[in-house]
Structure formats: structure tokens, C-alpha cells
Amino acid sequence: MTPQSTFMIVAVVSDVQIKKLRQLLATMNYIPGHANPDNSLVPFGRFDRLHFARFMIIEAITADEIKEFGITPRPWPLTLAFFGDIDGDKDSFLAELTEHAGSGLKKIFSLCEGFSKDENNLLEWMKQRDIQPQANYINWIGRTVKQVHEEAALHKSLRRYLQKIVDDIGRENTLDLRQKLLSHIELEKYAGRLSLTPPEPTPIGWKIRNLLHLIGVPFILLLATPFFLLIAPFYLIRLRMLERSDPELFIRPDHAHLQKLTVQEDYDVTNQYNVFGDVKPGLLRLLTFKFMLFMLDYAARHIYKRGFLTRVRTIHFARWVFMDNNHRAFFASNYDGNHESYMDDFINKLGWGLNLSFSNAVGYPTTNWLIKDGAHRELPFKYTQRRHQLPSEVWYKAYPGLTATDLARNSRIRHGVENRQSSEKEIREWLSLI
């Protein structure tokens, strides 16, 4: 299995260059916000390990909201973020990037601060500006871009052939249908039209680290339990005080801002999403936020790694990042469906989970004991997330037209090709997927 990794390169952009940068980035697109895979600056399509990538400007458009807490907003410079999700390790990917898109990246980064004209070590420059997420979610750990493409081609080929043979021999003799489909695949593979590459062996270093993390985290938490129990009453009292006193901001996002966001949505079956805002003041909020994301990261790594994050099956990749020395938080995701249905999932299926983490951010609707209310306060929630949302300048997805549900189905179909079903019922179920 090839594990996935993630990169996020951030660099400050001066106010003078921002317009030029936006214009340059826009030349990579073929429809608003969507990268042409063959664009000349960063030809994303050439990188067969790359799932998703984007360039966006992190801007503190809601910086003033923290004034409600009686705090002066911290300055935040315009910041270019370039991030993506890849198969295999990060360092070799960044090296590949510099090799095949070096000149384009230099053009882009030369508009950022700290990039000298004669910067010859692009790779080093990027590595220095690469930041780690506090939590990272991968829809299916181990599923590679190559696998996605191969399995999609497999499904397409099977589907065409199945329709043809059903017309010829009917739909009742399932064993026969299955046999014919399997022979068809063998022929197609032989002809070089299909391939089903077996998974690579899992890197041993990753395996060990993962195992240590799997066991280590609960172990440490167990050791810390007496301490948690001891502080729990004080924590809860303070939390309830904050929940009662934290100002709630019920501000409607303005129309022009909404337009900037929606103009790049709903071209594909998947959309991109970025939000950025302030962490609420005080140590309790920061530690709660950090702890919740730590737990989320653990769950994403060891539990929710096979197609679903609690009840939600529409997120491909997501990241939670602290910035500005833990004063600000950034979240980005790639989700299937329209924004309104994403919010529907957030509120109705995952409201409690959002509350646990994002209630520690400025502008979030008031929660009750950290999990109640919050996102369930529908419109305050929808307003705040749209208000804090930032557009992407350029967004790339390696497999347009496919949702996470499609990818999971295609993997099940492949599984059925490689593993003989034990009963008539199982064969029918497999056939019904095609």
C-alpha cells in the first residue's frame, strides 16, 4: 500500500504584487478557478501521484471580528498557499515538482517575498515554507491516483461489455455472465487497454511509525487520565462561562463576497473549500481546539481511513492548520456535491464534530457543552462559514467527474474481479455495482 502525504507551501505576498499574482495564477485556469491540467506554469496533469492541488491567497477578511472580544486584531500579511495531496513521500514529490514545473513555480514565487530573482534552490525554498497540518483527513488511505484511474477504466469497460452480453445471453445466468466478464478483462489487459497494478508494498518505516502512533496515543492518554479527571470540573466550569459570555456574531456575508465564491463552484461533481479565521482568545480555547484536532487526526489516521468520516462520505481530502503562531486557523477540503449539500452534511450529520473543534474559532455560533447547538443553529452557522470562506485561485483534481462514492464503488468492483464470490447472491450484488 502506498500511503498518502500532503504539502502546504506558504509565502507572504506584498500588496504591490498581489494583483499581478492573481492575474498570473488565473492564466492556469480553463474555467473559473479550475486548473487546465496541461497549463504551462504547473502542468498538474503530468504528476501522476497528485490527487488534488490548489493555489489560494490566505487573506484575513474577517480579522475585525475578534474586536468583539475586546482584542486588537493582529496584522496578517497576504499569503500565498500552494498545497496538495499526493501518493508516496513529500520530498520526492517536491523534487519532481521543481524538475518539471520549476520555471513556472519560480515565476509564481518570484511575486512572493523572500524569493530572490536568482533563487537557484527552489526545492530548498519550498521545503523551508512547507507547513504541517494539525489534522489531516484522507478519504481512503492507500488509494493511489493510478489506482483511481485504473479502476475507473475497469468499471467503464465492464459496464459496456456487461450491457452487450446481457443483450446476447440474458441476465439470469450469473455464473456465465461473471465468467464472460472476467475473460473480457483478461483480454483487455492482454491488449494493453486495461491494467490493474497490484499495490506496492507498504514502506516499512511508515508501518512502524503508524503502529507506534496507533498504540502510543491511547497509552499516553491513559496515563494522563487522572490529570484530566482532576482538571475536568474546573475545565467544564470555565468552558460554560465562556460559552455564555463569548460574543456571537450573526453577520450576513455580503453579496459580492458570495459571488466570488460561487462563481467557481459546481462545474465538477466535486468542489473546493477554504476557511480562515481567528482562534478565540485564551488558553482554554486554544488547548481545546488543539486537543480536538489531535484526536481527529488520530481518528482519521486509524479509524476513518476507508471511505467515511463519521457519517460523511463526500470528503476526499481535508486539512486543519494552525497559523500565525496559533492565533489563526485554516481549514481546506475537497468535497462532493454542491456547497449547500456540504453544509447540509455538516449540520445534520456532523454538527457535533464541527462544534468540538470550530466552536473555538471566532464567529462560530454559540455551543452548549461543546457539542450541542453550534452548527445546529443553521443560519448563524451558514453565515459564519461563508463569511470566513476564501476562494481558490487555481484548483486541480486528478479525476474530474468522479465522487468518493464512485471511487469506493470502483474499488469494490475490482475486488470482485480479483476475489471469487462464494454465492449466487454475492455475484448478483457484484453485477449490480457495474
Next chain:
Amino acid sequence: MKPSPNFEFDDLQALLRFGSGHLTETHFMLLQIKDADAARQWLSTAPVSSATATRPPPDTSLQIAFSVDGLRTMGLQEHIIKDFSDEFITGLAGDESRSRRLGDTGANAPEHWEWGGKSGQTPHVLLMLYAQNGKMEDWKKTVETKLFKRAFKLFMTLPTTELEAKEPFGFIDGISQPKIDWAQQQSTDLHERDNYSNRLAVGEVVLGYRNEYGHYTPRPLIDPQQDIHATSLPDAEDEPAMKDFGRNGSYLVIRQLHQDVPGFWQFIDAASDADPEKREQLAASMVGRERDGTPLAPATPNHIPGIAWQNRDNHFTYELDPGGTRCPVSAHIRRSNPRTGDYPPGVSGFFSRIIKALGFGQNRPDEDLIASSRFHRLLRRGRSYGPRLTPEDAIKPDASTEPRGLQFICLVANISRQFEFVQNAWNISSKFGGVQNERDPLLGIRAPLLNGEETDHFNHPHPSGPMRTTAHLPQFITVRGGSYFFMPGLRALQYLATTPATDSDSSS
């Protein structure tokens, strides 16, 4: 939640409570306001029908709704208008991103519409006249007074025909409607709504009341200290110091949907090898009902609040047909209302709810893709138009192609969460409930996906395993017009009628 059995129906326009099926004749007018003073004067005495039940029921009815341009022209001030929802203010056709989201692209694009599609041409007022058979002419005379003629210019009359139970394709329509919980007795608590209920919080269709989240949808509230005319408006329940301009009002979405009846039946006929029985089956599987309304989905053994046991045509969910072998997942009525509760089937107590909430214990990978239907219900009040054409006549090569279709009308409190969501995430979505690149067989556009994959087919899951696929569906329904309106409560209408002209332009 306190029950309020004495619902103020006298402040509600009748359409919110009654479909007025006995008033078979309709006359829908799109109007431009040419003299705002005259319009206000006319409105102050206009016989707008309230939702108060009378016995015998009235033999005529008048309903009125305004677009945002209409409200502006009536003199409603901008600081009040800005508190309407963004989608109402922007309008159905005012934003390309919205059009893309709703499938109003290609042949459906607003630029091709007969009305409402071009900016600056949004009608101000939708006036809906209903009457018993033979009484429409008199009713029109009553409504269209001298003052009326001075106030309004007729933009166009929307075609409608005398009410029939069947929509133009020949299917019984309007069977499924939410049952509004006027007494506000049903809990909206997330923990008490595991299963599908057909009862719906008042606040989902009427502004000023609690919605299914237990909250009040934002709407224009007016401070009576600042505006003396507002004192006659109802109080805002959630902000007692304020007067509620939105209360007892509702957003009204209207879309003129052209239905290609010969095209539909000729396609179905060809796809069924001209076999009448197969033809009926294929058409029924696309709709999800037979032509007489019988649903394909099996009856549910569980009680559905708001639907009587005996009502076989409506007493069903898709719980017993998760794969869609009886009623395809892509069928029009399944997409339009998936009839799901807040949790996937099988939640029976605290622990099973926790397990499901964490995403575990699922019987099928697709069992929880579509949940919480209650937040996406529409109160439908459409009327069809065009001469009747039976399927038997429609398949003839010389079948008449006169315009036929539906004036689709729905009433909602939140346009984006209800109408736009249903249209986008359910009806035209190529991935709804895990379907494979297909859109609503009736309503859908056929545009391919971004990777070039076609979406112009219809899959019917089959118990034998392989799905049956009908390929190369043409587009059967084309949008010909539409607009977002606001249908105010009766006291809000009086406020509009008495509020003095402001510095905004009061004539157009």
C-alpha cells in the same frame, strides 16, 4: 414548544393552506407596476383571500406575490428589503452561478426564457386568480377595477388550463405534500426524528415561525419606534420589540416548465419496442409511480406521521427497497423526496444512534447517503397548461406539439435550502444517492460531466444483478420562464398599501 391551535389563518394567504382544488379555473397574471400610488390604493382594498376556512368554501380566490423589483417599486425601503434572503434579492435568473447550480443551462438558460430571464424584465407582481368553473370572467371584472388598470400594466398572462388531476405526461400529480404542523406539536429535536415524518414545521413554509431546526428564518423586521406604519404588523416572535414584515408570508418560486409530451412518449415507446405494457412499465419506473398514482415502492409497515395508513399512494418510504429494484433510485419522485429520516434505518435507541452517528454499523455503503429529508420539503401549488394528449395519441407520428407543461409553483421559507437544494442536490444531480452518472429522467438536463462522461441515461436496478439501462434520453422538460416572488401576509400587504412613497422611484 407550545401548541398554538389558534393559528392566525386570517393573516395568511389561502394558498399556504389550501390547494383550492375545487377552484378549477385559474388566471395567472404577471404585472408591471406603472403607478405605485394607484397600486397601493388598489392593494388597500384588493379582495386577497385569506386562509380562514369557510363553509361552503369560497367560489373565487385572489392571491398576490411580489418580486424584489416589485417591492422596491411599491416603495418598500431598501433597509427592509436587504433583510430578505440573498437568493430572493438576486433573483432566479440574476446570477450565472445560480443558473449553473439549478441546471438552467443550455436549452434551459434564462436567455431563452419567454419571461423573467433577462435582467430588467423581471415581472413586479404575480397575481393569481382562482374561480369555480364558469365564474372566472366575473371574478376578473371584480379584480380588474379602474384603479387596477391605472396601477398595473399586464406583462403577460401565464397559460394554465382547467385543473385536472393529471399532469401533461399523463400521471396523477400532487399526491405527496407535506402536512403542515399548524398546531406546532411535532418536536424538531434531532434526537426525536430518526424516522421519516410527513408533518412539517410551519416555519418551513411560513416565515415568522420556528422551522425544522427550531429556529426562525431571518426576514425583514421593522422597529415600530422608527416606523409608525409598522405598528399594525404582527410582532416578531423571536424579537418581541420588533414588528415582523415577513410573518405569515412565504417565498413563492414559479417556473414555467415546458413538457415535450409527444417527445416523451415517442421515446419511451421506441425504447419499449412499441409494446404498450413495457411502455407503461418504463414510464412508471422513470416517474416512480404508475399513471394512476400507484407508487412502485413497497408500502411501509411503519407508521408515517402525517399520512393515513389507508393512503396507499402516499404511505411508503424507500426503506424496504434500498437498492431501487422496485422503484429506481433515480426515479423522479424518489429524487424529489427521498423520504428519509435523520438517521439511517435501524436506529432503535441511544447506543445504536451513537454507533450510526459515528458512521458504523451500516448495512449498505449507500444507506446513509441521503438523510434528513425534512429540511428539503416543498409545498407545491403548480397548475398545468396545454391541451390534453393521452400517451396513446402522443406516440402517433402526427401528434400535436402545441405547448404543454406545468407552471411549477412551490412555497418555501428558505429558497436555497429547499427549492434550490432539491433541484440541485436531488433532481439534477448525476450522483444522487450513489446513482451512476444519471440525472432526473423527467426533469434533468443531459449535459455531460466535466470529464466528458455522458449523463443521458436511466438505470433501473434489477434483482437479477445487472442494471437495465435506457440510453440516450433526450431532454423532456425545458424551462421557459420563472422568478422568485414573496407572498406577504395580509397585514404586510396593508403595510405595503399604506407605507408612503419614499425617495425611491415610485413609478416605472
